Each structure stands twice: as structure tokens, then as C-alpha cells.
Amino acid sequence: MWWKRLLALGVAVFLSLPVIGLATEKDKILARVGPYQLTEAQLNAQVAEMPAQIQVLLAHQPELKKELVNRWVEISLLSLEAEKEGLNEDPLIKARIQQARSAILAQELIRRQIIDKTEINDAEARKYYQENKAQFSQPERIKARHILIAVEDPASADSKKAAREKAEKILARVRAGEDFAELAKKYSDDPGSREKGGDLGFFSRGQMIEPFEKAAFSLKVGEISGLVESPFGYHIIKVEERQPAQTTPYEKVKEQVREKALEAKRESVLEAYLQQLRKKYPVSTYLK
Structure with missing residues (x-):
């Protein structure tokens, strides 16, 4: 069309x-x-x-x-x-044309009075960076693999017992020195990571379900968990790498900081401009 x-x-x-x-x-x-x-x-x-x-x-x-x-x-x-x-x-179409006209005029006024006239200097950008470091920080992350032995939903006592026994046997083989990735490829019930040897990549807190996250972040690099029960079944987790929380230096994100600082400044200038206009023109609203 x-x-x-x-x-x-x-x-x-x-x-x-x-x-x-x-x-x-x-x-x-x-x-x-x-x-x-x-x-x-x-x-x-x-x-x-x-x-x-x-x-x-x-x-x-x-x-x-x-x-x-x-x-x-x-x-x-x-x-x-x-x-x-x-x-x-048509009255309705006239109203729509007027609305479109008002929107176009307002947009152009914002461009001329706010966007084109508002600039940011390095000192302002650095101040924004210092006050908003969380925006340019990376939380602690770990890289892990897991093997999931799934449990039926709803799970019966027998199915949970069978899944746990299977997971315990696999855990014993992992601790005996067998290759974790190969065991994950062979036995894991997680379709998203099984073909990758259970590799979950890097993740931070809040991305995994609570029991899994708590166990994974408690492990040291190279350490293997015991059985971790979740609503999905039983997990065996191996942490392979850990990255501490860190803030990206200003120089590496300078352009991103300037864009965000400029956007914030424009919003502030626009709000002040609107307050001036509210004093200049009578405004009444009637919604409760």
C-alpha cells in the first residue's frame, strides 16, 4: 500500500x-x-x-x-x-486541522526558542555525569553455565523425587571431573542454553529468578553449586567469570553524557518557559 x-x-x-x-x-x-x-x-x-x-x-x-x-x-x-x-x-475536520496547526506551531516554537538556543558546556556535562553516575555504571555481573533437570508442572512427589535423583547423579559426575559443558548438552532440559553447553553468558542481579540468582552470586569463579531448586526444577550452576561493579570513565562516555545533559537541560528550560507562558496567558482546567 x-x-x-x-x-x-x-x-x-x-x-x-x-x-x-x-x-x-x-x-x-x-x-x-x-x-x-x-x-x-x-x-x-x-x-x-x-x-x-x-x-x-x-x-x-x-x-x-x-x-x-x-x-x-x-x-x-x-x-x-x-x-x-x-x-x-465539516466542524470535526476543522477542529482536527486546528489541532494540527497548533501542534505544528508549538513544535516549531520549541525548536526555535528551546532546542536551537540551548547549549551545554563541558562543565555542565561533567556535573551531570557526577550527579548521574548510575546511568553510566555497570553492576556486578557473573558468567555462568547451568544444567537444568526440569520438573513437571504441576509436579507430583514422585516426579520431583525422580528429577532430584537424576540431578544428584549428574552433580556427582560434575564433581568427579567430567566436562560440565558436555554434560549440559547431554542432560540439561533448558532449550535456550543446552546446545551452548549450558552457557548463560553474563548477567547481573535481578535478571534471574531469586533462588538461582542467590546461589549463583554466592559462588566463586570455578566453583560448582549444589542442587538449586526453582519453580523450573533442579539446577547445577558453575560460575566461570565475575566482573565487579564499575563506572565507565567520563572520557569514554563523554558524547553520551553531553546528549543526556543537553536533553535534561532542554526539558528544564522548556518547563521554565511554560511557567512563563502560564503567567502570560489565562489558563483554566476543569477536570477534577
Whole structure:
């Protein structure tokens, strides 16, 4: 469907009314539909407002601009016919057009008064980093393998006993020196890790169920747990690596910090600006 292509290309700008006006001598006219016309300058201005990935796509595939012009023509045709049908006089549509107009004006005001005028310096970025180090920190993590002997749900006493006995035999083989990964491949009931020899990769606290997490984080590197019971069954856990909690140095995340600090500053400036406007214009709300 063409409107899906429209969305895929990020051309929400074309949802605005077609352009009426005269081109200057320097403006190259790309299309005309009745009283509407689209110039190259207008198209380029709209493309400049699109997401960066769309701009890159258009730069590498300039033929897509023809697709944009075709979409503009289609919308212009539909708009003309809608006006002929009198839809522009429908009260509900008038209200929607007013809402769209208000949203466009508000967005442009924010861009000019807040986004374009708000900057961040290194001192402000460093201050943000110091006050929000948790955002740039990595919690303690461990890398572990496990062997799961699953228990039926709901589990009968007999099925739990059988699963536990099987897990105990495997645990004995692990402690006798057999290869943990090979035993996991052969016996583990965890489909997500079995083919990887029970490898769970790195994980931090809060990512695993409580009994498993408590047991895993209590182990030293190379240590093997006893049987750990969880709602899934019986686990045998081996910790292979441990990474302590650490904060990434400022220099390594400087650009990320600046972006976050700038976003926070813009939000603060916008809130202050809105407070000024509330004093400038009368505001009443009636919802309780």
C-alpha cells in the first residue's frame, strides 16, 4: 500500500496542506496540482526535517525523491477533491486541522526558542555525569553455565523425587571431573542454553529468578553449586567469570553524557518557559 511506503519513508511532513504560492526565478518547480505547487527548495526543506536515517537513504538513493514527489501529488489531488466535497467545512475536520496547526506551531516554537538556543558546556556535562553516575555504571555481573533437570508442572512427589535423583547423579559426575559443558548438552532440559553447553553468558542481579540468582552470586569463579531448586526444577550452576561493579570513565562516555545533559537541560528550560507562558496567558482546567 502506498501509505505504508509513505510512512516507511518518514514523510509525515506531507500530511500538512499542499503549498500554494509562486516560485522565484531561482526555484525549480517539481510539480503542480491545480493551485498547488512544490518547488525543489520546499522539498529539500521538508527532507531536512526528516529523521537522519531517512536523509541518508535519500542521499544514497536520490531516485526516491521522485517517490516523495509522487506522494505529494497524490495528497494534493485528494486534498483538492476533499475541498470540492466540502470536507473543509465539516466542524470535526476543522477542529482536527486546528489541532494540527497548533501542534505544528508549538513544535516549531520549541525548536526555535528551546532546542536551537540551548547549549551545554563541558562543565555542565561533567556535573551531570557526577550527579548521574548510575546511568553510566555497570553492576556486578557473573558468567555462568547451568544444567537444568526440569520438573513437571504441576509436579507430583514422585516426579520431583525422580528429577532430584537424576540431578544428584549428574552433580556427582560434575564433581568427579567430567566436562560440565558436555554434560549440559547431554542432560540439561533448558532449550535456550543446552546446545551452548549450558552457557548463560553474563548477567547481573535481578535478571534471574531469586533462588538461582542467590546461589549463583554466592559462588566463586570455578566453583560448582549444589542442587538449586526453582519453580523450573533442579539446577547445577558453575560460575566461570565475575566482573565487579564499575563506572565507565567520563572520557569514554563523554558524547553520551553531553546528549543526556543537553536533553535534561532542554526539558528544564522548556518547563521554565511554560511557567512563563502560564503567567502570560489565562489558563483554566476543569477536570477534577
